[in-house]
Amino acid sequence: MSKRKRTGQPSCKKLLKANEFAWDTETTGLEDTMEIVGLSFAMKAGEAYYVPCPQDFKEAKKIVKEFEPALTHPKAIKVGHNIKFDMKLLRNYDVIVADPIYDTMVAHYVADTHIRHKMDVMAEAYLGYTPVPIEELIGKRGKNQLSMQDVDLEQITEYAAEDADITLQLKPITDKLVSEVEGESLLQTIEFPLIHVLTAMEHEGINLDVPFLTDYSEVLLKDLVKIKSKIYKLSGVEFNIDSPKQLGDILFEHMKIPYEGGKTKTGQYKTSEDVLSPLSDKHEIVDHILNYRELTKLKSTYVDALPALVNPNTGRVHTTFGQTIAATGRLASNNPNLQNIPIRTDRGREIRKAFIPRDENFLIFSADYSQIELRIIAAITQDEGMLEAFKRGEDIHASTASKVFGVPLKDVTSEMRRRAKAVNFGLAYGQSAFGLAQNLGISRSESKEIIDNYFAQFPGIKKYMTETIEFAQQHGYIETIMKRRRYLRDINSKNPVVRAQAERNAINSPIQGSAADMIKLAMINVHNEMLKKKMKSRMLLQVHDELVFDLHKSEENTLKDLVEEKMKTAIPGLPVPIEVGMGVGINWLEAH
DNA sequence: TCAATCACG
DNA sequence: ACGTACGTGATTGAC
Numbered sequence: 001m002s003k004r005k006r007t008g009q010p011s012c013k014k015l016l017k018a019n020e021f022a023w024d025t026e027t028t029g030l031e032d033t034m035e036i037v038g039l040s041f042a043m044k045a046g047e048a049y050y051v052p053c054p055q056d057f058k059e060a061k062k063i064v065k066e067f068e069p070a071l072t073h074p075k076a077i078k079v080g081h082n083i084k085f086d087m088k089l090l091r092n093y094d095v096i097v098a099d100p101i102y103d104t105m106v107a108h109y110v111a112d113t114h115i116r117h118k119m120d121v122m123a124e125a126y127l128g129y130t131p132v133p134i135e136e137l138i139g140k141r142g143k144n145q146l147s148m149q150d151v152d153l154e155q156i157t158e159y160a161a162e163d164a165d166i167t168l169q170l171k172p173i174t175d176k177l178v179s180e181v182e183g184e185s186l187l188q189t190i191e192f193p194l195i196h197v198l199t200a201m202e203h204e205g206i207n208l209d210v211p212f213l214t215d216y217s218e219v220l221l222k223d224l225v226k227i228k229s230k231i232y233k234l235s236g237v238e239f240n241i242d243s244p245k246q247l248g249d250i251l252f253e254h255m256k257i258p259y260e261g262g263k264t265k266t267g268q269y270k271t272s273e274d275v276l277s278p279l280s281d282k283h284e285i286v287d288h289i290l291n292y293r294e295l296t297k298l299k300s301t302y303v304d305a306l307p308a309l310v311n312p313n314t315g316r317v318h319t320t321f322g323q324t325i326a327a328t329g330r331l332a333s334n335n336p337n338l339q340n341i342p343i344r345t346d347r348g349r350e351i352r353k354a355f356i357p358r359d360e361n362f363l364i365f366s367a368d369y370s371q372i373e374l375r376i377i378a379a380i381t382q383d384e385g386m387l388e389a390f391k392r393g394e395d396i397h398a399s400t401a402s403k404v405f406g407v408p409l410k411d412v413t414s415e416m417r418r419r420a421k422a423v424n425f426g427l428a429y430g431q432s433a434f435g436l437a438q439n440l441g442i443s444r445s446e447s448k449e450i451i452d453n454y455f456a457q458f459p460g461i462k463k464y465m466t467e468t469i470e471f472a473q474q475h476g477y478i479e480t481i482m483k484r485r486r487y488l489r490d491i492n493s494k495n496p497v498v499r500a501q502a503e504r505n506a507i508n509s510p511i512q513g514s515a516a517d518m519i520k521l522a523m524i525n526v527h528n529e530m531l532k533k534k535m536k537s538r539m540l541l542q543v544h545d546e547l548v549f550d551l552h553k554s555e556e557n558t559l560k561d562l563v564e565e566k567m568k569t570a571i572p573g574l575p576v577p578i579e580v581g582m583g584v585g586i587n588w589l590e591a592h
Numbered sequence: 593t594c595a596a597t598c599a600c601g
Numbered sequence: 602a603c604g605t606a607c608g609t610g611a612t613t614g615a616c
Contacts, residue, residue, distance in 0.1 A: 240613095240614080242612090242613055242614070243613080243614055243615080244596055244597070244613090245614075245615075246614090264595080265595075265596090266594095266595070266596090268596085270596085270597095271596085271597085272596075272597060272598080273597080273598075293597080293598080294598090296612090297597085297599070297611095297612080298599090300611085300612060300613080301599070301610095301611055301612060302599080305611080305612085322609090322610095325608095325609075326608060327608075328607080328608060328609095330601085330608060330609075331609095332608090332609055332610075333609085333610080334610060334611085335610090335611095336610090337599085337600085337609080337610045337611070339599095339600060339601075339609075339610085340598090340600035340609075340610065340611085342599060342600075343600075344599085344600085348599080425606085425607095426606060427606095428606085428607070429606035429607045429608095430607080431605085431606045431607090432604085432605050432606085433605090434604080434605050435604095435605055435606055436606090438605080439606085496602095496603070496604085497603065497604060500603095500604080501604095501605095504605095504606065505607075507607090508606080508607040508608080509607080509608090512607065543601065544600080544601045544608090544609095545601065546601085
């Protein structure tokens with residue numbers, strides 16, 4: 001890379017003249033109370049500026065605000081790498097970055113979901129340039145690591161200016177990569193608009209009932225103490241139940257419970273739920289172990305962990321959505337993950353009661369797509385039978401059972417429905433007869449017959465599976481309804497196991513990915529309409545097929561109508577009806 | 593740092 | 602003969 005000029009301060013006027021500029025923010029750290037240490041800007045390759053900000057928040061805000069005209073300029077493309085991070089930070093300084101925006105990380109993800117999107121990796125790969133590692137400034141992470149604040153101006157200027165410069169230089173590269181996969185439309189109509197939505201959601205956070213969780217933690221602790229002593233008594237030894245290695249040895253060596261499962265990679269006994277559950281009639285300790293597992297999981301991952309993640313400045317929990325993580329196009333959520341809050345067991349779903357409205361003027365509102373993946377399968381495959389079932393508004397699993405088992409809808413038993421449901425789900429993952437048999441606890445010949453019947457009754461689906469794999473073999477990728485691509489490098493592998501995995505990905509990804517396209521579009525349309533109407537309600541979370549809101553009590557009907565309409569019409573013209581379930585309550589559990 | 597396990601869609 | 606359902610993130614123990 002050419003040398004970089006580093007001048008002190010750019011004037012905002014200079015930025016305002018630029019058609020595009022890259023920008024990056026240096027902060028005091030990565031924790032939730034971080035503050036801006038400085039801003040860097042690049043308007044042309046090899047030239048970047050750094051603007052240090054004082055420690056005092058009010059003084060820093062004055063400096064940051066000076067750049068608001070540029071960051072909100074309707075003509076200048078604001079380029080960033082993971083720009084959501086910077087945009088979210090600037091919201092704390094009352095600056096809302098406006099379109100047009102461009103994110104080199106998100107663009108790179110659209111070009112290829114699999115390869116690494118980190119700036120230093122991309123600089124190396126596309127610019128042949130190795131950036132200064134952050135460790136050179138602040139040291140390795142650990143107790144002696146410095147804050148950006150402590151780094152001297154010359155060093156931080158070099159580092160920050162370099163990041164802005166690299167980002168600006170990456171843009172033409174990612175532009176080309178995106179154009180090579182015909183991803184411009186996906187990027188401009190979904191992924192970039194979505195950045196604003198996610199920024200607002202993350203910034204908003206969600207209210208958490210901490211006293212409720214504190215109480216619940218004590219309840220769980222008391223239960224755990226009892227279960228633990230029961231386990232020790234039954235096994236005759238005290239050991240670490242949390243250690244799968246020790247647990248396996250105690251159950252299957254010391255206690256000699258008959259073991260039929262396979263061994264793990266490391267040669268240990270498997271003690272996962274699917275191995276232990278069938279053994280519950282062999283020894284009464286098994287149920288206690290399963291109970292213990294459930295409660296420790298709830299306590300350590302959710303009940304005790306969530307309160308610690310309440311942001312002291314806002315009093316709310318702010319997740320970070322990953323827009324460039326999932327190979328299929330889905331979002332991910334971390335720190336904390338709010339997309340895997342328990343719901344399946346009674347004691348787990350209690351935790352949802354801790355997710356509460358902002359204050360007494362609000363309620364929690366949840367809207368979720370009904371059977372979205374199956375509806376998308378019906379739409380993509382155009383299978384007549386499945387489309388008809390949805391058009392008639394039938395219970396899709398019962399309807400499937402009726403066809404597969406050859407009985408009238410009214411004669412479908414709960415066991416038939418259960419099996420049909422398992423096939424419907426397994427189908428979207430490319431499950432084999434073996435997998436279905438294992439899942440349902442039936443013989444392989446039985447499961448094979450069910451699958452054969454299924455494909456005979458739903459020929460459009462069989463055809464889709466064959467054709468999708470062929471498409472992937474020819475092109476090396478699959479695509480979603482909105483033309484999102486996932487490359488499948490192993491689709492023509494000579495290793496049958498590896499190849500089979502790629503084939504399952506080929507079948508599943510268009511389905512999972514199209515559902516992701518749909519809810520992302522709905523989020524953008526809902527968000528923009530809420531802004532236009534200047535609503536007090538706020539979108540808070542997305543959980544793959546569900547959107548969660550803080551609902552202002554005065555807006556109940558408006559928001560329900562709006563969300564239902566935008567979710568149903570996100571992708572217009574589908575041959576299948578889209579249904580949305582909605583609920584309102586005093587917490588997330590009640591809103592379901 | 594990895595493996596095992598389990599929470600969700 | 603082989604392995605066998607997709608996509609995530611967090612916690613714990615073990616090395």
